[in-house]
Amino acid sequence: MSEDESQHHATSIPAVELAKLRDAVSARYGLKLRPGEAMTIDASRAPDTAWARIEISTIDDSFDLVVECAALKSDVLDGDTWSETAALTDVLDLLDAQLDEFFENERLAHFHDDWRLYEFEGTQLRFRGRSGRPNLEALADQWLATYGGPDDDGDLN
Numbered sequence: 045m046s047e048d049e050s051q052h053h054a055t056s057i058p059a060v061e062l063a064k065l066r067d068a069v070s071a072r073y074g075l076k077l078r079p080g081e082a083m084t085i086d087a088s089r090a091p092d093t094a095w096a097r098i099e100i101s102t103i104d105d106s107f108d109l110v111v112e113c114a115a116l117k118s119d120v121l122d123g124d125t126w127s128e129t130a131a132l133t134d135v136l137d138l139l140d141a142q143l144d145e146f147f148e149n150e151r152l153a154h155f156h157d158d159w160r161l162y163e164f165e166g167t168q169l170r171f172r173g174r175s176g177r178p179n180l181e182a183l184a185d186q187w188l189a190t191y192g193g194p195d196d197d198g199d200l201n
Contacts, residue, residue: 092117094131111173119168134167
């Protein structure tokens with residue numbers, strides 16, 4: 045692959061840089077995690093995109109929070125310049141702000157699971173997030189599969 049071709053593919057953040065990023069996020073939010081919770085982070089950047097995802101979850105699936113943010117070169121406002129490094133910084137700053145709000149509001153999340161465009165500190169970014177309780181959702185799905193739901197033709201009894 046030529047140097048020109050390689051510039052058009054997203055690349056994971058180098059392991060050393062990703063480890064530093066994980067350490068910084070853990071240092072900032074680690075004390076806010078509850079027993080049994082773990083935080084993971086992933087990120088990538090390319091000449092025309094930057095993306096990051098932070099997940100807080102429990103082993104027993106009693107809680108799961110996922111927040112993602114992306115910057116696209118095509119979303120750059122007129123007159124602004126694009127830098128994949130600066131874009132990744134902006135992406136991480138928006139995720140940081142979202143996590144701050146989540147923890148400050150006693151873990152009450154008002155996220156959406158579709159990508160929406162946000163203007164954040166003068167930059168256009170795409171964000172989505174969701175929180176849930178996968179174990180309860182699985183139990184509800186199991187119950188509905190067994191007994192049906194209100195839209196089914198059968199009785200709930």
